Amino acid sequence: ENAAEFLLNLPKAELHLHVEGTLEPDLKLELAARNNIELDQKTIEEVQASYQFNDLASFLAVYYPAMNVLQKEEDFYDLAMAYFRRAAQNGVKRTEMFFDPQAHTSRGVPFADVVNGYHRATQDAASLGIASELIMCFLRDFSAESAAEHLELAIPFKGKILGLGLDSDERNNPPAKFADVFARGRELGFKLTMHCDIDQVGSIEHIRQVIEDIQVDRIDHGTNIVENPELVAVVKEKELGLTCCPVSNSFVTEDMKATEITQLLREGVKVTLNSDDPAYFGGYIGRNYIDYHAKSGVSLEEMVQIAKNSFEVCWISDEEKAQYV
Ligand code: ES4
Ligand code: ZN
Numbered sequence: 001e002n003a004a005e006f007l008l009n010l011p012k013a014e015l016h017l018h019v020e021g022t023l024e025p026d027l028k029l030e031l032a033a034r035n036n037i038e039l040d041q042k043t044i045e046e047v048q049a050s051y052q053f054n055d056l057a058s059f060l061a062v063y064y065p066a067m068n069v070l071q072k073e074e075d076f077y078d079l080a081m082a083y084f085r086r087a088a089q090n091g092v093k094r095t096e097m098f099f100d101p102q103a104h105t106s107r108g109v110p111f112a113d114v115v116n117g118y119h120r121a122t123q124d125a126a127s128l129g130i131a132s133e134l135i136m137c138f139l140r141d142f143s144a145e146s147a148a149e150h151l152e153l154a155i156p157f158k159g160k161i162l163g164l165g166l167d168s169d170e171r172n173n174p175p176a177k178f179a180d181v182f183a184r185g186r187e188l189g190f191k192l193t194m195h196c197d198i199d200q201v202g203s204i205e206h207i208r209q210v211i212e213d214i215q216v217d218r219i220d221h222g223t224n225i226v227e228n229p230e231l232v233a234v235v236k237e238k239e240l241g242l243t244c245c246p247v248s249n250s251f252v253t254e255d256m257k258a259t260e261i262t263q264l265l266r267e268g269v270k271v272t273l274n275s276d277d278p279a280y281f282g283g284y285i286g287r288n289y290i291d292y293h294a295k296s297g298v299s300l301e302e303m304v305q306i307a308k309n310s311f312e313v314c315w316i317s318d319e320e321k322a323q324y325v
Contacts, residue, residue: 007293007303008286011324013094013310014087014274016220016243017285018137018167019118020067020100021277022083025051031069031078039069051280056252060169063280067103076117081124086278088128090286093324094314095125095132098165101150102139111153119160133315135193137165138181140173147181155188162315163191165220170198175209182214191315193243197221199253204228211240218243218313225269226260232267241270241313246292247283248276258296265302272310 025047032039041047053059070076080097087095104114115134122132136154138147154161164185166178175182175194182192194210196203196219203224210216211234222242225231235242242264246256265271273292278284283291293303311324 003293003300004290006300007289008089009091010289010304010307011093012091012285012289012307013096013272013314013324014092014285015096015218015241015272015310015314016245016274016276017083017095017097018100018277019080019083019097020070020103021063022086022279023066023069023079024082024279027079027082028066028069031071031075035069035071035075037069037071053251053280056169059252059277059280063277064103068107070104071109073113073117073120076114077121080118080121084121084125084128084130084132086284088130090284092130092285094311094316095130096135096162096315097132098135098137098167100137100139100167101153102142102146105150111150112157115154115157115160119157133162134160135163135165135191136161137167138178139168140166140177140195141169144177144181147178148184151181151185151188158188161190163193163217165192166194167220170195170206171200174202174206175214179213186215191218192216193218193220195220196224197249197253199224204231207231211235211238216240217315221245221249223249223257223260223264226263232264232269236268239270239313241272241309243272243274245274245276245288246295247288248281251281256292256295258292261292262296262298265298265306270309270313271306272313273306
């Protein structure tokens with residue numbers, strides 16, 4: 001068995017995965033045909049070629065319009081099931097996956113159809129050997145009022161949604177903008193996480209806000225703490241997991257952040273590796289393990305520690321964790 005096979009099959013949890021980011025060209029064409037939606041692209045190659053971007057803004061400009069093919073409850077179900085089949089082939093035993101309800105309700109799709117379609121898939125994922133939960137993300141470039149409205153919509157679906165997240169364009173949309181919504185979410189019993197990934201002045205302040213003001217249970221990306229030993233100490237002390245996405249980072253920030261991830265790993269931070277938007281960034285979670293291992297030069301023992309971290313920082317009881325670690 002070579003290293004790549006070992007890393008692909010290593011049992012792991014995927015904790016940073018946008019289910020809408022798993023829309024492969026073939027499924028996009030199938031859903032467009034099923035829903036009578038006219039696309040500019042007619043072939044898999046043309047859809048592939050349209051998945052073109054070089055930074056976060058240009059990525060998001062491709063990403064949201066592509067979701068228009070998702071219309072019916074069964075479309076959301078089929079999207080998630082296609083992901084689970086690939087995840088199963090990547091050694092994934094558990095996923096806590098993000099979905100973006102506002103990207104659908106803003107197009108007139110009922111909130112219930114989105115949640116019910118995804119939730120039905122998470123139940124059927126058990127047949128593939130995967131335990132799965134949903135994290136509802138708010139779009140940070142939408143208003144706090146819109147986030148608050150969607151949180152209220154989620155209350156009747158409380159049993160189907162484990163946590164709340166925050167994604168989309170981080171620039172000028174700090175965590176503090178959503179402090180009230182997340183405080184209410186915590187009161188309601190949701191787990192909390194937020195994306196912290198900007199490569200510019202302000203990144204450290206955003207991470208400080210998510211830890212101190214929002215009091216998140218995990219941080220998505222968050223590798224910039226490497227610049228700040230005090231934050232590293234706090235993250236270690238609170239045992240906050242970081243959900244890093246090397247292949248995605250190589251597109252959106254032009255760097256896999258392998259050096260930063262390795263430094264944090266060796267300082268004892270609970271870093272994990274994840275795929276973010278695999279249909280767009282050309283690699284599922286196995287590819288992230290394989291490429292990070294090759295680029296960083298860490299040992300296979302250290303890769304096993306990363307996989308172990310993924311179970312340690314996932315949102316299940318210690319008793320349930322015992323079956324994985
Ligand atoms: C995302 Cl790469 C990235 N960054 C921010 N928000 C997102 N939603 C989906 N992918
Ligand atoms: Zn993400």
